[in-house]
Amino acid sequence: MRRWRVKGKTIDVSPNDLVMGIVNVTPDSFSDGGRYDSVDRAVEHALALVADGAAIVDIGGESTRPGAQEIPVDLELSRVLPVVEGVRRRSEVLISIDTRKPEVAREALQAGADIVNDIEAARREGMAEVCAEFGCGLVAMHMQGEPATMQETPQYTDVVAEVRIFFEERYKSLTHAGVHPEQICWDPGIGFGKTLEHNLALVAHLEDIRVHNLPMLLALSRKRMISTILGSQERGFLPHGTAALSLYGRRHGAQIHRVHDVRECVECFRLVQAVESFE
Secondary structure, three states, rough: OEEEEEEEEEEEEOOEEEEEEEEEEEOOOOOOOOOOOHHHHHHHHEEEEHHHHHEEEEEEEEOOOOOOOOHHHHHHHHHHHHHHHHHHOOOOOEEEOOOHHHHHHHHHHHHOEEEEEEEOOOOOOOOHHHHHHHEEEEEEEEOOOOOOOOOOOOOOOOOOHHHHHHHHHHHHHHHHHHOHEEEEEEOOOOOOOHHHHHHHHHOHHHHHOOOOOOOOEEEEOOOOOHHHHHHHHHHOOHHHHHHHHHHHHOOOOOOOOOOOHHHHHHHHHOOOHHHHHHO
């Protein structure tokens, strides 16, 4: 059993098929910016993802697409807090707040969020301490550079080894700050300061980057790598590509799958589970 401590609850993530549905409350996210930028639409979308099978909804108010600029704390809070509160009033689903700002994390956790999903892996001053205080789940992601410039010239000598070293360093730092090891979940950061070849190497070697046998989240949804491999211009409309790579990740080390198209991913997992029951 692989466990994840999430705000007083212990989640069994060993089945490898926990789906996290994405709720972008932003005007400028790469594939769905502006679609859910009102509180009512965002809450209804989150609940629809739960109905489709999402075990977690991930609410984000700041775009981190390549080239994106950081927004002020107050603006991010104004976008996400009403949505966190609205979802919590109507559902017991696990809520993740997608933020790198400790101020936003604190208020979202107070409003009912259970998980902090941080593209900076809690490197910003105060974030690790907030996570330790609330005992929330923490998704610690690897990123080379910053969203504004990360895709300009990503370079590694050995991307698999370097991401593992990064996770080892974060483990030491986070636990030193009081975060319990079982609160931590790793995310290799597909598309965050990485070329197509870097991304593919990481997906192929998920177990090689896992540190201390902690859970692994894979966020492949609508990534440019899918349309590049398939030679398609329909970057935001290839749910079968996300599902196919998520299935690979499920069999090779990922327990949690962050996706836009929850139903397609859940149904693919169910089909494979049916076959696996006869193995």
